[in-house]
Amino acid sequence: MSSVSEASQIRDIRQLSINLDRWYVVARSSEVNTQPIGVTLWKQAIVLYRDRNEQIHALEDRCPHRLVKLSHGRAIDSELECAYHAWRFNARGECVAVPYLADNQKLPSCKIRHYPVQEQDGFIWLFPGNAQTKHHESVHPMGVPEWEHLNYIATVSVIHCQAHYSYLIENLMDMYHGHLHQDYQAWAEPSLKDIYEDSDRVDAHYNAQSYYKIDKIWSISQLFFPALRRLHPEPLNVSYIYPHWASTLGKDFKIYCLLCPVNEIETKAYLVHFTSLNAFWRLHKLPVWFRRFVKNSLFGSAQKLLDGLVKQDVLMIEEEQQAYLENPQRRGYELNRVIASVQRLMRNQVEKLK
Ligand code: FES
Ligand SMILES: [Fe+2]
Numbered sequence: 001m002s003s004v005s006e007a008s009q010i011r012d013i014r015q016l017s018i019n020l021d022r023w024y025v026v027a028r029s030s031e032v033n034t035q036p037i038g039v040t041l042w043k044q045a046i047v048l049y050r051d052r053n054e055q056i057h058a059l060e061d062r063c064p065h066r067l068v069k070l071s072h073g074r075a076i077d078s079e080l081e082c083a084y085h086a087w088r089f090n091a092r093g094e095c096v097a098v099p100y101l102a103d104n105q106k107l108p109s110c111k112i113r114h115y116p117v118q119e120q121d122g123f124i125w126l127f128p129g130n131a132q133t134k135h136h137e138s139v140h141p142m143g144v145p146e147w148e149h150l151n152y153i154a155t156v157s158v159i160h161c162q163a164h165y166s167y168l169i170e171n172l173m174d175m176y177h178g179h180l181h182q183d184y185q186a187w188a189e190p191s192l193k194d195i196y197e198d199s200d201r202v203d204a205h206y207n208a209q210s211y212y213k214i215d216k217i218w219s220i221s222q223l224f225f226p227a228l229r230r231l232h233p234e235p236l237n238v239s240y241i242y243p244h245w246a247s248t249l250g251k252d253f254k255i256y257c258l259l260c261p262v263n264e265i266e267t268k269a270y271l272v273h274f275t276s277l278n279a280f281w282r283l284h285k286l287p288v289w290f291r292r293f294v295k296n297s298l299f300g301s302a303q304k305l306l307d308g309l310v311k312q313d314v315l316m317i318e319e320e321q322q323a324y325l326e327n328p329q330r331r332g333y334e335l336n337r338v339i340a341s342v343q344r345l346m347r348n349q350v351e352k353l354k
Contacts, residue, residue, distance in 0.1 A: 014164045014324050018042050018261050019349040021129035022243050023141040025258035025270055028156065029122050032056055036080060038071030040262050041128050046115060047071040048124060051078040057091040058117040058126055064095070064110035121147035122154075123258060123270065142244050144256055144272060150291040151284070152254070152274040155302040159269040161314045163321035165243075165261040166346055168269060171313050172245045172257055173238050174336045175206050180312050184305055187211070187236055187249055197341050199348060201241045204338040208236035210249050240342050242349050252276050265321060271310060273302050 018024075026039045027048055036049040038061045045061035047070045055078065061069050063082040072083035079088045079096060088097040093112040101107065116127040118141055125141035133139055146152035161168065171177065175190040188209040196203040209231040234250030245257040253275065260268040275298075277283055283291065323330070334340070 012328070013166050013343050013346060014321075014328070015264055016164070016166060016346055017350050018165070018243060019129075021127075021133040021139060022349075023118070023125045023127050023139070024243060024260050025123045026058075026126045026260050027124040028270065029119055029124060032124060034075045036071045036073060036075060038069055039260070041126060042261055043263050044128060045069065046126065047080065048117070049075040049080055051075060051091075053078075056117050056119050056124055058115040058124075059089060059091075059093050060113040062112060063087065064108075064112055070112075121145070122156075142241055142246075142258075144258070146254060146274045146276075147272075150288065150295055151277045153277065153295060153298040153301055155273045155275075155300050155306050157271045157273075157303070157306040157310045159257070159267070159271055159310050159314060161267055161317050161321075162265055163267060163317045164264055164324075165259060165267045165269075166343070167317040167320050168257070168259070168267050168313075169240055169245065169342055169346070170339055171317055172247070173202070173204055173240055173338050173342050175204070175208065175236055175238060176336055177313075177316075178208075180316065181309055184308050184312075186305075186309060187234075188231060190236060192336065192338065195338055195341050197345070199345075199352075201239055202338070202341045202345050203237065203239045204341070206236040206238070208234060208249070210234040210236075210253075212249075212252055238338075240345060242345055251278065265325075271306060273306050275302060 020042065024041055026041055026046065027037065031037060032048045032050050034050055036047045039046050039048060047059050047061040048056060050056050057078065057080070059070060059080060061071050063070050063084065065082065065087050066084055068082070068084055070080055070082055070089070073081045076088065078091050081088045086099045087095055089112065090096045091114060093114040095108050095110050098107060116131060118125045120141050121144035123144070147154060159168065175187065178187050178190055188211070190206045190208040193205045193207055195205070211231060236247070236249050238247040239245065243259050245259070247255045253273070255274070256272045258270045258272065262268055283294070
């Protein structure tokens with residue numbers, strides 16, 4: 001590739017690569033068992049499996065023998081056995097057994113890549129970059145502290161869109177698109193107050209009207225019955241904490257979007273919504289087992305709302321991508337200065353590596 005086209009690729013946000021030296025979310029914890037699964041993070045096919053001690057491992061999803069996917073195979077203790085000829089690989093990606101090895105033959109010295117991986121807050125976090133950077137203090141999985149907290153009820157919705165990740169982030173940071181979700185009554189009348197920006201994050205603070213107030217035990221039913229909702233002013237904060245996103249609407253709602261960009265035209269992400277029970281101080285005096293029972297029983301209570309929002313957003317995001325592919329030169333008009341801030345962050349995260 002010539003240096004001219006390289007430079008124009010860097011300038012074009014819709015072709016932008018990702019900063020690999022960050023932790024990404026590649027799966028939910030519940031998706032990974034002893035049966036291996038294949039995932040893709042920025043064009044890298046990766047196999048995840050869980051060993052007998054519940055430890056998660058991540059290897060390149062490519063058997064070095066005949067280059068088929070190792071995710072068709074099975075986990076045996078902490079090793080992964082290929083489905084084709086049963087060669088086995090340890091968690092460091094070294095070939096440790098070939099069942100038909102003759103006495104005069106040595107184990108092949110082939111080795112595949114292994115990835116640093118961590119299971120935290122219900123998700124599998126993977127570091128696809130330079131393993132040395134991993135130990136740098138500022139680089140750690142963002143985490144989702146409310147996941148285990150007994151005062152928060154979680155709902156997870158999967159976003160899988162045929163679009164560059166920048167479209168998703170811009171959608172999540174431009175709260176003026178509440179219009180799209182009118183039938184779900186998520187938030188109303190947003191107005192941008194200010195933006196904070198540094199080399200790792202953008203925080204946009206909006207004033208908005210919220211439909212939800214979780215202050216009575218029956219308030220949770222607002223998630224199911226729109227007629228119970230009443231508008232009242234609340235701060236609406238959205239943050240792009242590269243490469244992920246987090247948002248709060250007043251004190252009662254918190255949402256995260258955990259990203260797994262697949263390639264330039266495909267993005268996977270997990271939208272995690274939390275309803276807070278902080279207002280119910282009496283609940284906090286109850287036994288932990290009961291509080292955990294309440295938390296687990298209400299898991300997914302915002303599923304319909306969240307899936308509905310995702311569907312509407314994905315339709316718009318994919319149309320933006322299509323329009324770009326039809327005519328990459330054509331630019332839309334933009335009025336929200338948050339978009340310029342998030343584009344600057346995305347570019348800086350990738351370009352500072354060069
Ligand atoms: S292709 Fe994997 S063992 Fe032969
Ligand atoms: Fe949306």
